[in-house]
Amino acid sequence: MGGLKKIAEITGVSISTVSNVLNGRSNVGQATKERVLEVCSEHGYFPKAPRDPVNISKSKVILFIFSDFDRDFYLKIINGVSDCLTENGYELMICTSKSSMNYMRSSFACGAIVLDSSITDEFVVSAATADFPIVLMDRVIENKQANTKSVTVDNYPAMCELAQGLVDKGFKKFAYLGGLEFTLDNRERFAALVDTLAKNNIEFDRKKYFYGNYREKSGYQAAKLMILSNDLPDVLVCANDNMAIGAMKALKENNIRVPEDISVTGFDDSEMSTMAGLTTISIPRYEAGYLATKDLLEIVEGNASREPFKLNALVKWRKTTK
CATH class of the missing domain: 3.40.50.2300 (Response regulator)
Incomplete structure (x- = not known):
């Protein structure tokens, strides 16, 4: 309770709101969620994951993790991710810094889509447990024990x-x-x-x-x-x-x-x-986000192949080549 109270005081929300965020409940606005999680990360406060796997399966939150605001194509990817999650009754949490590794260790999310090269393969392998699948959009990890799948550009x-x-x-x-x-x-x-x-x-x-x-x-x-x-x-x-x-x-x-x-x-x-x-x-950035999310949800529900998937890309000839 002491940790919850401290986070609640810093963020200006109630203790119950902090608890709802950390437990992945859907009755908290996105901005409030992000603020609470940011403060939790800054102060190193994350409760241990529940031991009962049934509790984990009730989470309907998916993380999308990326690191570079300069690349405007992220917006279309996020739109694809968001649309797929909305259609399937899941919620989206966007993480954009190293603190995302803390979010992946907490219990409020049931999986993640990672497009962040600063997160090492070793960490991904350790985080991708049976209860927490990860879809990678920037690499392929050759580790059959890790609960991962890759969706990359060909x-x-x-x-x-x-x-x-x-x-x-x-x-x-x-x-x-x-x-x-x-x-x-x-x-x-x-x-x-x-x-x-x-x-x-x-x-x-x-x-x-x-x-x-x-x-x-x-x-x-x-x-x-x-x-x-x-x-x-x-x-x-x-x-x-x-x-x-x-x-x-x-x-x-x-x-x-x-x-x-x-x-x-x-x-x-x-x-x-x-x-x-x-x-x-x-x-096809929107499609990439949508398909990566679809694959992740299938893994969450125990129905997906772990084989990597590659997206086709097309040349666009314009005026900068004579």
Whole structure:
């Protein structure tokens, strides 16, 4: 009771409201839930999970965990997640920081969808128990003991198609602006580019690999470094749209024209890419969120396969490639 009272005083709600939040009950507003859980995390207060598995099964709350507000495609994914949960009588709790690991250890949720590379594979394996399945949207974990499933983008064939199209347009000097190197998306996208170039007898110059972190600012900074080299490629292939947008801003500041002087491509098909006329690869984001949630609910109810599922992606040719 002492812990509940302290949390209630800090958040300005009743002790019963705090208790309802921690037990996953549906009679508390989303904003209040998020505030209570945030304060619980800050003060390290989470009650132990109930021992009775029947109590756990009564929870109708699903966590969606992500880490990067800059990438606007999250909104469509969340819409897909929310729609699927609403149709099936479940509630959504969104977590956006390291404190989400505490939420995964508490008893108010019955499963999670994780799109957060900062949460390690080791933690996912330890958290994905028989009573708490996890669907991953950013990686595949090869551990048959973990109660997990992966729903990812089929990056490789889509990037191969884009790269081959660029080769067919006559491009020979390629640069690549990568995201976080350890992520599955970046590894698959870069491998597809290099393999496609090799099939066309074009060797990728590793000096033309620039490092980013999927954010626009990192794309801007990487392009500035590329410009300083005084050896522009024919085309800059970016691992996502945000970095491509940042790179184009740096190019414009230096009076380098896109696509007349250099072509640029992205990956994601964000709203900004449409406005910028960016050649990119479109991911069915709403469908990804919906399908990931559908698979998770099937696992919760004991009916789903654990085999990974890959979503098709399509090339969108626009004006940033001549």
